[in-house]
């Protein structure tokens with residue numbers, strides 16, 4: 001609107017920057033606290049974002065439909081007979097039993113996932129796309145060997161040819177020779193993974209012969225997944241069909257919940273900061289007050305001072321924001337979000353090192369902006385205005 | 400005397416109206432100020448000189464009465480527009496000078512132009528011209544706290560002149576100056592009058608109101624002008 | 630409720646905006662009651678100074694509304710993966726239908742804020758502040774609107790349940806389904822194309838005529854046409870523009886164009902469309918205010934500027950929208 005002259009805004013901006021530099025010691029504290037807050041928040045947002053991307057990448061590769069059995073509301077081993085029943089449903093391709101379980105290692109305090117490899121090896125439909133880095137896969141009929149993920153190798157300090165000892169269901173130590181190391185596109189789920197021959201795995205957990213951990217069901221038409229789930233439920237009321245989409249949602253909710261918890265903590269900190277910002281903006285020093293008085297007296301108008309104050313606030317917030325975001329990015333990217341680990345612990349002990357794609361996500365930045373800079377700017381509106389309405393004739397009477 | 404430049408008609412300024420601490424620093428004052436004259440407002444402390452100067456210079460609005468600046472009544476103008484009139488018409492020199500420490504002489508001089516719609520280069524050019532006129536070229540990059548009293552005084556005048564005002568209003572400009580510098584200042588004011596500018600000085604310094612350079616003296620007492628059109 | 634940084638950001642921003650506007654409305658109410666430009670009292674000066682605070686509050690509210698509208702759209706997009714059946718923002722909105730109301734309230738709130746800000750700017754250019762009462766009266770209407778928006782926003786996000794199975798653009802804008810969306814998607818593409826491109830030509834012609842001849846009727850016409858074209862454009866986006874962008878004759882979603890797969894083309898498309906509508910409307914909204922002598926000049930100078938801006942933005946919108954119709958091999962021919 002109106003006759004706008006960019007020069008006017010630029011000059012006021014210039015003066016705002018120069019007056020902030022003159023008072024840098026006063027502003028430094030505020031910038032540091034602010035940057036620390038942005039750092040905390042951006043770490044949370046980047047971390048949960050990265051975890052989510054990881055999880056979704058893993059899920060891309062997971063089977064269309066997974067059937068588990070629930071007993072007393074918990075996961076129970078599923079009879080192989082269920083598989084035969086399911087395989088007879090129209091639209092269903094193959095049904096493959098999966099043998100796997102969790103293993104808690106008291107020495108390292110880590111939770112491992114043990115996965116049995118049958119005679120079809122890793123080429124079976126729907127299994128995780130693992131990539132062998134070193135060594136060889138398990139041959140049909142081979143026993144007492146294992147393949148481990150890079151994460152496990154690191155924690156255990158083992159390489160190929162080394163031994164992994166696991167305490168089995170009867171309490172006996174069993175040794176497995178490491179014959180291969182593998183990696184996968186996502187490190188989230190495979191980092192704690194140990195592959196054993198199927199027979200060894202069943203013996204290890206003491207599983208009955210006619211049971212599996214769950215069943216992978218191949219469905220010809222992806223749009224039929226929900227239909228087939230319903231049919232399975234009708235025939236086998238204790239089955240728990242989990243479709244791809246459902247796992248995806250579970251992960252989404254999990255990460256959102258984790259992230260949300262952290263965000264809630266952050267909110268407390270932000271509230272405290274707003275009070276600080278308000279206080280700082282209200283408590284102008286005597287010479288700032290005098291300076292505004294002079295500006296008003298020599299012809300600056302209330303809206304000019306408001307603009308000056310807005311620029312000052314924006315500059316301060318921007319510096320803090322950029323510093324905080326950069327630090328947060330480095331924290332998650334380079335240092336694996338070390339400072340947030342205590343909060344996330346218990347969820348996955350062998351936490352994967354995170355590869356944050358080095359890219360700038362405008363959405364994440366927008367969200368971070370709305371959670372930090374926006375409240376700060378709003379908190380300074382009233383104090384800025386109070387400063388701006390200084391009477392222009394005030395300096396004529398100041399002694 | 401030339402045409403009227405500023406004209407006050409029954410101007411009153413009341414503070415804390417209706418309360419026990421009500422004051423009227425300016426009470427029913429009528430005064431005409433012409434183009435190109437040096438007018439001195441004198442009077443004892445508390446007589447209302449500063450307040451009158453603030454009214455003339457559109458810093459504050461009167462409680463009642465009319466103030467005509469270039470034939471236009473500004474008494475009821477909202478602050479936003481009053482500031483506009485002030486920027487276009489007046490330059491101020493304050494008793495305490497009120498320069499901003501920490502920034503250079505040149506920046507101090509340019510400061511009134513910052514909120515105006517003038518490019519940075521044009522503003523700087525004007526400031527350089529003025530610092531030269533006032534003999535400050537060799538000091539233009541100095542911070543103001545490094546200057547002598549006389550130099551500071553001239554920086555304040557340069558700042559008052561940067562918006563090419565028709566009138567300079569000065570409140571006790573000699574209060575912190577010795578006799579020599581005060582004389583120098585009066586010379587500058589005379590030069591300005593020579594350029595057609597109006598100068599209004601509020602003071603109780605005899606060096607000023609007894610100076611042969613001034614055109615007219617108005618004496619104030621208790622918010623009133625005693626011998627206004629002398 | 631789903632805890633998601635975007636949702637948290639939106640809720641916080643909404644509360645802040647509401648706070649700003651409620652405080653603004655409170656100050657506005659005080660000004661409305663006590664305002665007396667003829668008075669030289671200290672109270673009047675204090676009121677005048679409050680108007681600065683008010684302008685700042687509203688300016689901030691406006692900026693935040695724009696920011697939060699963008700984040701809102703993107704968040705709808707981002708969280709759709711949580712809902713079974715959702716492939717884009719449509720699915721998220723369907724997961725809790727209050728979302729559609731939020732969308733409507735947001736558009737209305739944004740438009741209202743923008744009009745208020747322009748009126749405020751016009752008013753501040755006149756020494757007698759002639760629009761003061763109108764402005765602060767409007768503010769008293771705007772505050773409840775934004776309160777409603779905030780309430781709806783909270784209801785929407787708090788009511789989102791990940792276990793809900795939702796339907797997405799495939800059914801809502803299916804061309805053969807039932808409901809408003811489907812009916813629009815099922816509109817015959819060819820006549821609508823004629824209406825869209827013909828309408829564009831008429832709009833630009835009306836704009837040019839406005840710049841040549843200063844007639845009040847023409848200005849109202851332009852404002853009316855801008856609203857009409859908003860409707861036609863939205864219908865066209867659903868019925869055929871989006872299909873061209875997806876290169877799929879059966880895909881009619883007005884939200885999928887906001888996705889990365891389509892280069893976020895939806896954002897510039899909607900921004901230009903709504904900005905063009907706003908400036909076109911402004912020409913008509915300001916027209917009756919020209920009766921006020923002290924702002925007549927300001928408005929008279931602004932109207933051609935708004936007209937030009939509106940034409941330019943609308944032209945840009947059409948270029949962005951029609952780009953693939955001209956430069957891609959895909960055609961809807963045979964699907965008319």
Ligand SMILES: Nc1ncnc2c1ncn2[C@@H]1O[C@H](COP(=O)(O)OP(=O)(O)OP(=O)(O)O)[C@@H](O)[C@H]1O
Nearest residue numbers: 414422423424442443444445446447448449450451
């Ligand atoms: N904002 C104000 N509020 C209350 N009283 C005021 C205000 N401004 C001025 N006064 C009063 O008005 C009277 C005149 O003040 P003013 O500063 O105009 O006098 P002066 O002639 O300039 O005095 P001095 O020579 O000491 O500078 C004083 O009694 C002062 O206390």
Ligand SMILES: [Mg+2]
Nearest residue numbers: 448449450570
């Ligand atoms: Mg005084």
